[in-house]
Amino acid sequence: MNIHEYQAKQVLKKYGVPVPDGGVAYTAAEAEKVASGMGGEVFVVKSQIHAGGRGKGTFKEDEGKGKGGVRICKSVAEVKEAAADMIGKTLVTHQTGPAGKEVKRIYVEEGCAIERELYLSMLIDRVSCRVTIMASTEGGMNIEEVASETPEKILLQSIDPATGIQGFHCRKIAFALGLKGGQIKSCAKLLGSLYEAFTATDASLLEINPLVVTKDGDVIPLDAKMNFDSNAMYRQPDIHELRDEDEEDAMELEASKHDLNYIKLDGTIGCMVNGAGLAMSTMDIIQLRGGTPANFLDVGGGATAERV
Numbered sequence: 001m002n003i004h005e006y007q008a009k010q011v012l013k014k015y016g017v018p019v020p021d022g023g024v025a026y027t028a029a030e031a032e033k034v035a036s037g038m039g040g041e042v043f044v045v046k047s048q049i050h051a052g053g054r055g056k057g058t059f060k061e062d063e064g065k066g067k068g069g070v071r072i073c074k075s076v077a078e079v080k081e082a083a084a085d086m087i088g089k090t091l092v093t094h095q096t097g098p099a100g101k102e103v104k105r106i107y108v109e110e111g112c113a114i115e116r117e118l119y120l121s122m123l124i125d126r127v128s129c130r131v132t133i134m135a136s137t138e139g140g141m142n143i144e145e146v147a148s149e150t151p152e153k154i155l156l157q158s159i160d161p162a163t164g165i166q167g168f169h170c171r172k173i174a175f176a177l178g179l180k181g182g183q184i185k186s187c188a189k190l191l192g193s194l195y196e197a198f199t200a201t202d203a204s205l206l207e208i209n210p211l212v213v214t215k216d217g218d219v220i221p222l223d224a225k226m227n228f229d230s231n232a233m234y235r236q237p238d239i240h241e242l243r244d245e246d247e248e249d250a251m252e253l254e255a256s257k258h259d260l261n262y263i264k265l266d267g268t269i270g271c272m273v274n275g276a277g278l279a280m281s282t283m284d285i286i287q288l289r290g291g292t293p294a295n296f297l298d299v300g301g302g303a304t305a306e307r308v
């Protein structure tokens, strides 16, 4: 399950992660109110969709020519204008695919004076069965690109669940990120809070891109993406509440209400199969013979006539 950036930041804040001030808005008038309540001189208006690459994305309505989905504003009036311009439009980024995603809410955040942009993420490594931390000095970039072109710029650190995150892990990561002096301590504190948030919420991915060093020398997350294990949502009511059904595929949503494992695909051959393994094999066979499956649908191994 995915949540929005502003929600991820609220979750992280609960675990003691320092995040910039901000507020969500569904209309331009609300955005204006949020900004005037915040004070400060620089704001950032950020489209909230379940996809990254918003800064470099463009709106369909502007035919790829207008401004992106993350905008720096120098006054409350500019915040209102940016919000009015984004809400209701369809943002296309390298993660949304050509169809894009409609922006229904925006996040107004305090502007931050950035010194350096870094990359940090935590994910479950299925091979080692551990939480693995990925860190890189190449923040603000597409990490897949960094991984394929300059893999030496990525540090991987796996965490033993029996010990949890330790000081030496943190120091290794802080050094790899080129942090100095007091920043090493704040990075260690930050990593501890992030790890706590990750494990306590049954997260499967936590990506901070960018993690920034500010001009004042603080180390803070400017973007946050969190995914959670859907199978754990029964014991995570607070997280489950953050689900935004507008962001989900309508057919997949309908299927999930009937406890069906359904994933929509782009092909032309519909598949209804009893058992996930058999469903996977069926898709493989279709591909092997030059066809393309229109969906993955597992009705369950013990499916009855009614269920089918």
Ligand code: ADP
Pocket (backbone or CB within 6 Å): 020, 044, 046, 051, 052, 053, 054, 055, 056, 070, 109, 110, 111, 112, 113, 114, 117, 140, 209, 210, 222, 223, 224
């Ligand atoms: P996305 O990854 O979807 O493009 P980000 O939240 O990473 O969205 O924002 C894109 C870029 O905008 C960041 O790399 C950063 O340079 C800038 N940015 C984002 N939030 C702020 C902020 N609060 N203050 C200053 N710059 C910001």
Ligand code: MG
Pocket (backbone or CB within 6 Å): 052, 053, 140, 209, 210, 223
């Ligand atoms: Mg980002």
